[in-house]
Amino acid sequence: MIRYADVSKTYRTLVPHREVRAVDAFTLEVSAGEVLGIAGPNGAGKSTLLALTLGFLRPTGGAVTIDGRPPATFVRHHGIAYLSELISIPSWWTARGALGRYATLSGLTGPAAVERVEGVIDRLGIGDHRHKRVKQLSKGNLQRLGLAQALLSDSPVAILDEPTHGLDPLWTQRFRDIVTEMRRPDRAIVIASHNLDELERVADRVAILDRGRLTRVADGLAEEDGGAAHYRLVVAADDAGIVAAFPRVARVTTERQVTYDAHGTLDELNDGLARIIAGGVRVRAFFPARSRLETAFREAVGEE
Amino acid sequence: MSVVVRYLPRQLADQLLTRGAAMLVVGIVILLPFLLRVDGGALQGEQLRVLFVASIGNVTTFLTLIATYGIVGQDIRQGYYRFVLSKPLSPAAYYGAAFGVTLAGYLITLLVLTGVFAVVRGPVWPGLTAFANWTIGFVLIGSLVFAFSRFTRLDWIFALLVFLLGDVARRRWPAGESVWGAVLNVLLPPAGQSAFSAAGHPRWGHILWLLGYAAVMVALGLLAVRYVPPGERR
Numbered sequence: 001m002i003r004y005a006d007v008s009k010t011y012r013t014l015v016p017h018r019e020v021r022a023v024d025a026f027t028l029e030v031s032a033g034e035v036l037g038i039a040g041p042n043g044a045g046k047s048t049l050l051a052l053t054l055g056f057l058r059p060t061g062g063a064v065t066i067d068g069r070p071p072a073t074f075v076r077h078h079g080i081a082y083l084s085e086l087i088s089i090p091s092w093w094t095a096r097g098a099l100g101r102y103a104t105l106s107g108l109t110g111p112a113a114v115e116r117v118e119g120v121i122d123r124l125g126i127g128d129h130r131h132k133r134v135k136q137l138s139k140g141n142l143q144r145l146g147l148a149q150a151l152l153s154d155s156p157v158a159i160l161d162e163p164t165h166g167l168d169p170l171w172t173q174r175f176r177d178i179v180t181e182m183r184r185p186d187r188a189i190v191i192a193s194h195n196l197d198e199l200e201r202v203a204d205r206v207a208i209l210d211r212g213r214l215t216r217v218a219d220g221l222a223e224e225d226g227g228a229a230h231y232r233l234v235v236a237a238d239d240a241g242i243v244a245a246f247p248r249v250a251r252v253t254t255e256r257q258v259t260y261d262a263h264g265t266l267d268e269l270n271d272g273l274a275r276i277i278a279g280g281v282r283v284r285a286f287f288p289a290r291s292r293l294e295t296a297f298r299e300a301v302g303e304e
Numbered sequence: 305m306s307v308v309v310r311y312l313p314r315q316l317a318d319q320l321l322t323r324g325a326a327m328l329v330v331g332i333v334i335l336l337p338f339l340l341r342v343d344g345g346a347l348q349g350e351q352l353r354v355l356f357v358a359s360i361g362n363v364t365t366f367l368t369l370i371a372t373y374g375i376v377g378q379d380i381r382q383g384y385y386r387f388v389l390s391k392p393l394s395p396a397a398y399y400g401a402a403f404g405v406t407l408a409g410y411l412i413t414l415l416v417l418t419g420v421f422a423v424v425r426g427p428v429w430p431g432l433t434a435f436a437n438w439t440i441g442f443v444l445i446g447s448l449v450f451a452f453s454r455f456t457r458l459d460w461i462f463a464l465l466v467f468l469l470g471d472v473a474r475r476r477w478p479a480g481e482s483v484w485g486a487v488l489n490v491l492l493p494p495a496g497q498s499a500f501s502a503a504g505h506p507r508w509g510h511i512l513w514l515l516g517y518a519a520v521m522v523a524l525g526l527l528a529v530r531y532v533p534p535g536e537r538r
Contacts, residue, residue: 051535054389054390055533056385056386056389056533056534056535057533057535057536058533058536072533075389075390075391075392076392076393076394076395077392078392079390079391079392079393080390081390082386082387082390084383084386084387086383086386088382088383088384088386088387089384089387090318090382090384092321092322100314101311101314102387102391104307104310104311104314105307105311105388105391105393106307106391106392107307107391107392109310146387149387153390153391155392159390
């Protein structure tokens with residue numbers, strides 16, 4: 001559905017003469033029904049890539065197409081459910097007024113428009129703020145308003161740039177449900193985020209960008225991993241049996257609790273855990289020290 | 305009915321609440337001496353109308369600039385375009401409608417000023433010729449501002465510069481004296497003649513030339529909106 005073919009974007013300034021390659025030879029295809037995550041350090045080119053996908057920027061090399069058409073043409077006909085990283089809505093509009101306006105621009109009319117607007121107000125929990133002006137909204141509520149206007153769209157393409165930025169943990173969790181509801185067999189969803197945990201939970205694949213280049217596409221994120229894993233073990237008290245129970249284990253010095261880093265396959269880690277529990281060790285917590293995506297991300301951007 | 309047409313009332317409401325209010329304040333300040341009866345209420349009838357029309361006429365350029373500056377440029381600078389232009393609409397149609405709405409907002413503001421004046425000083429009707437003159441002035445200046453709007457939020461400064469430098473160029477190279485002067489006469493904004501005679505009769509040839517020039521400027525502005533993506537700096 002969305003096709004990036006050798007896409008590059010170079011920003012040029014004449015005075016002083018400077019060139020910055022924000023996106024470099026990016027090639028990828030996003031299918032209908034798929035959720036693609038885009039991760040990368042600051043300045044990696046994520047937002048530029050999304051702007052190219054919306055037709056807000058023109059590539060300096062290669063081509064972006066959506067359903068075989070240039071993005072601007074696609075947007076003119078279908079629109080895109082879009083949440084930008086910076087939420088820019090005229091400050092004097094009320095939350096309800098803003099959604100009413102965006103509903104009109106999305107092609108909704110009459111009772112259907114009212115129903116949809118009220119629906120997203122309920123869904124995003126901004127009912128108490130509907131009559132507040134945009135300038136009176138907190139960062140989190142403004143973010144929810146931005147997400148609400150994106151949900152007004154029925155477009156087969158959704159683009160969300162840092163969707164959980166400013167959201168509290170409760171709404172960050174609810175965002176995952178929202179993405180699940182947004183999924184449709186005919187819709188491609190692209191989410192750019194710094195939050196690797198969030199991407200790992202909602203995306204089918206994650207494209208990792210570094211300095212404008214696609215360095216890796218992590219897929220199968222939800223699948224069982226037969227390879228090595230890195231887990232963190234927190235126990236109530238130290239025990240000599242812990243070191244013997246795992247193939248590779250190291251004590252991590254922390255002031256408040258007894259913690260170990262354990263490496264091994266999932267089977268080895270399960271065995272080790274069973275052995276120390278059988279040996280009388282009280283386990284307080286056992287959790288991945290790094291998610292698979294985080295590991296992939298660190299490798300892709302050259303950081304251990 | 306297209307999305308853009310359905311959105312017109314909201315665009316007009318925004319225009320009146322923001323720029324309309326600013327124009328109203330400027331207009332009232334200009335009319336304040338008459339509203340405060342500094343003439344002791346001596347001026348009546350035709351004298352009052354002539355002074356009202358002349359006073360408003362002195363600030364129509366300023367009101368036009370308030371109404372039209374940054375129609376596209378401010379949207380881009382503030383980032384408002386992101387949510388608007390991700391909707392299924394034509395950017396050129398959206399900003400073309402915005403230009404039309406600024407004209408409607410300008411005329412409504414002038415009507416409100418007329419009403420305020422009528423309430424405080426007594427009935428006064430500027431006449432259709434006055435409104436036609438103000439409209440032509442708006443279209444000529446506003447269209448030039450709009451032509452620059454995609455490229456800079458300081459579009460009004462560029463438009464004023466074109467008028468000022470155009471005036472200098474016309475004096476330096478008069479139209480009838482050289483080919484260069486004739487070319488400049490076509491390219492520069494129409495000037496030097498009123499759209500109406502002293503008796504109030506329309507000079508149709510000149511009016512068509514003014515409106516045609518304005519239409520070309522608006523078309524250039526729309527072409528820029530259509531072909532220069534909003535995220536590109538220039």
